[in-house]
Amino acid sequence: MKSITMAVLLLAAPVVLAQSPNERVHALQKRDYSVKNKIEVSGFFGLSVDDIFTQHYSGVLAIDYHLDEAFALEFTWLSCKLPFYMGSKVADNPSAYTGSWFRKGHSYTDAYDNLKDAQLSPSNADLAMISNYWGLNVEFSPIYGKFSFFNWGLVRADFYVTVGGGLVTTEYMRPDNTWVDTGSYFMGNFGLGLRVFLKRWFAIRLDMRDFTFAAKVEGEAGPSGTTTETKIRSTLFVMLGVSFLFGGETPVEIWSPY
Amino acid sequence: MLNKLTAICVLALGLGLVSHASAQSTSERLNQAVQDYNSSDFAQAAKTFYEVKMTSPQPAERAQAEYYLAQSLFKLGMYQSALAFYNAVFIAGPAHPYYLKGAAGLVRVAEALHDDTLIPSQINKYYNSQEFARLDPLVLSKINFYVGLLLYRQEKYSESMAFLTAIDPKSSVYPKGLFLQAIIHVRLGARYNLARDEARTQSEYNQAIKLFTQILDLSGHEKAKAEKAVATYENIVRLWQLSTLNLARAYYGKGDYAKAATYYSRIPRFSQDWADALFELGWTFFMREEYGKALGALHTLHSPRFANMFVPESLILKATIYFHVCLYQEARQVLDFFDQHYAKMLPMLEGLLKANLPNEKFASLLLRDKLDTSDPMAKVPVLVRNSLLESPRVGKFRHFLRSLEAEALAIGQVDEWKGSRLREELAGVVNVQRNLLMKTAGGYVKANLQNRYQTILGFLSHAKMVKLEITTRERELIKAGLDIKAEHRGKLAPRPRVPDETYNYWPFRQEYWQDELGFYVYTVRRACPGNKK
Numbered sequence: 001m002k003s004i005t006m007a008v009l010l011l012a013a014p015v016v017l018a019q020s021p022n023e024r025v026h027a028l029q030k031r032d033y034s035v036k037n038k039i040e041v042s043g044f045f046g047l048s049v050d051d052i053f054t055q056h057y058s059g060v061l062a063i064d065y066h067l068d069e070a071f072a073l074e075f076t077w078l079s080c081k082l083p084f085y086m087g088s089k090v091a092d093n094p095s096a097y098t099g100s101w102f103r104k105g106h107s108y109t110d111a112y113d114n115l116k117d118a119q120l121s122p123s124n125a126d127l128a129m130i131s132n133y134w135g136l137n138v139e140f141s142p143i144y145g146k147f148s149f150f151n152w153g154l155v156r157a158d159f160y161v162t163v164g165g166g167l168v169t170t171e172y173m174r175p176d177n178t179w180v181d182t183g184s185y186f187m188g189n190f191g192l193g194l195r196v197f198l199k200r201w202f203a204i205r206l207d208m209r210d211f212t213f214a215a216k217v218e219g220e221a222g223p224s225g226t227t228t229e230t231k232i233r234s235t236l237f238v239m240l241g242v243s244f245l246f247g248g249e250t251p252v253e254i255w256s257p258y
Numbered sequence: 259m260l261n262k263l264t265a266i267c268v269l270a271l272g273l274g275l276v277s278h279a280s281a282q283s284t285s286e287r288l289n290q291a292v293q294d295y296n297s298s299d300f301a302q303a304a305k306t307f308y309e310v311k312m313t314s315p316q317p318a319e320r321a322q323a324e325y326y327l328a329q330s331l332f333k334l335g336m337y338q339s340a341l342a343f344y345n346a347v348f349i350a351g352p353a354h355p356y357y358l359k360g361a362a363g364l365v366r367v368a369e370a371l372h373d374d375t376l377i378p379s380q381i382n383k384y385y386n387s388q389e390f391a392r393l394d395p396l397v398l399s400k401i402n403f404y405v406g407l408l409l410y411r412q413e414k415y416s417e418s419m420a421f422l423t424a425i426d427p428k429s430s431v432y433p434k435g436l437f438l439q440a441i442i443h444v445r446l447g448a449r450y451n452l453a454r455d456e457a458r459t460q461s462e463y464n465q466a467i468k469l470f471t472q473i474l475d476l477s478g479h480e481k482a483k484a485e486k487a488v489a490t491y492e493n494i495v496r497l498w499q500l501s502t503l504n505l506a507r508a509y510y511g512k513g514d515y516a517k518a519a520t521y522y523s524r525i526p527r528f529s530q531d532w533a534d535a536l537f538e539l540g541w542t543f544f545m546r547e548e549y550g551k552a553l554g555a556l557h558t559l560h561s562p563r564f565a566n567m568f569v570p571e572s573l574i575l576k577a578t579i580y581f582h583v584c585l586y587q588e589a590r591q592v593l594d595f596f597d598q599h600y601a602k603m604l605p606m607l608e609g610l611l612k613a614n615l616p617n618e619k620f621a622s623l624l625l626r627d628k629l630d631t632s633d634p635m636a637k638v639p640v641l642v643r644n645s646l647l648e649s650p651r652v653g654k655f656r657h658f659l660r661s662l663e664a665e666a667l668a669i670g671q672v673d674e675w676k677g678s679r680l681r682e683e684l685a686g687v688v689n690v691q692r693n694l695l696m697k698t699a700g701g702y703v704k705a706n707l708q709n710r711y712q713t714i715l716g717f718l719s720h721a722k723m724v725k726l727e728i729t730t731r732e733r734e735l736i737k738a739g740l741d742i743k744a745e746h747r748g749k750l751a752p753r754p755r756v757p758d759e760t761y762n763y764w765p766f767r768q769e770y771w772q773d774e775l776g777f778y779v780y781t782v783r784r785a786c787p788g789n790k791k
Contacts, residue, residue, distance in 0.1 A: 024750060162601065
């Protein structure tokens, strides 16, 4: 599918070449950026965009193996915090700890502050934030396209859908600014992405992924003690990164005489 | 009487003394010139060698001075001037002590000037196989190649083959010799084909295929060997491509269209030979009755990338394909385009050719980048001019002219030669050669314009025949009660199947994407009566 034409590469055809209703012209083009059997290593910067109370900043490492031109398996590590680092324990609460520098980035949004000002508080489940995620995805690229910007050149793109799951660790911050580790559990995700090839070995990637997990947090204290609250949370990430491709078919070189 | 005798004796004695003094003087000057030559003062050396050549009473000195004068001029980059003296050495024959060196000098000048016509012709005229056997085998190989090329151009194929097969495999021109031999076999194959001698046709094409394959095999088909071949042989990368193209042609000549298509498709996109390959691929697919692919190849050829190419036959081929698939309206449209773009050139070309212009007037078409509006050559259509400029011979003419102009300038700038006879003589040599070149280049242009004129004229009559056939077929359609419009006869064929996942499919929507050129395929309406599918 020819996706978005920013400029026509060559001028319009002479009159004799205008297509008649009795013919169709097609281009059956050998792909010049085959990804089959290639390994792709990508690094992303990610940002959550749809949470009401939380804001994530993350680094993402992805390693893809392209089974063919359309399917790939991807290992993903998304990290909003140094893994396995828990900060300083709080003496009276073994699940809580203090310190913030070890998180790569987080914040609670204005909505959280507004609620606090109104003497209200969102549930702890709404405040749970992803710390680290390790998972496997399957990627399918059914759509390809190409772009040309004012005849400066031609870049090719693959559009893909991705789905997968893996292990996530989450945390939330209590009003006393101590962090509570909620443990690890399964997190699923699905998303859409665009891979723009600037070279056969180099691409820019833009991903949107929706991560869904069941946040298990401390509920409100009752007569029988503290309850556990579970809530399905969904966080949409926008991720922008670069990738490098290795292996696969090597292009034919000039010395191979035709 | 006695007085007269005495006077004669005195005069003779005097002359003898003068002559002796002169001999001493020239021998010293010769030594001085050799010293200048050895210390790379070639301008001064040339001047002195010239004086010795003109004044020495000793034939051996004159011969030595003549050869080293040529050498000095060659070292100064004054190739045309050097040529004059190498040539004098060479045509003096084996009696000249520097005869063989003169022959080698001629080869060097031919290479420097990119001249594969005038010097080879001179060498051929005075070719002495007995004496040349004493030459360095690599120099002799080059001589054999040049003479073989010359004889090939004169269509003396068996004589040419004799020279070409004598080229040493270690020579840098060895692949060129193989290539010319193969081309001769192709020419002979075509000739036997016309005479309907099937056995000899096949034999000639097979020999050509063997030789072209031999050239490709020089690459060893691996990087290290190919790089070695590139370092050893002249222009081998270009020859590999030309061999591929000509392998395709040889298979086409043999009637093996599948293999022909394979080799045509190997010509790299956007390379020098790609347009030729596309056009010939169109013919190949036509012969295989793969009309969609044939139209696809022509679609690229008719894209804006090749808008300024002279391709009249491709339009006739396109119309013929439409005719074969009963798309008469489309065929007529292409022929009308041919009339508008090519047939209309005929009156102008005819006018130029019949204007009795001297050959020199035609030369500006090749040798000038910009033409004045007053220049008759400015009237030549861009398509025709481009078709002439594409020829490698044009590059050689231009190189030769630039070289002569630079040489004329350089001769005037050598301080040591101011007011000397050497400068006058060299300036004269270059000027004469320049005039000759103008005439030769002009003759080349004139012959090619004549050729283009005849080509268009020939295809014009072909176009008329196709139009007549179309009219007949349309009349038959009407008689059979069928609609004359193809839209009402038959269905459009489905889009072509994508061979595998390594291919991308793009529909063509009236815009050419550079990356899609060369990958087009047509599907057409099955419009022939009786075609139910």
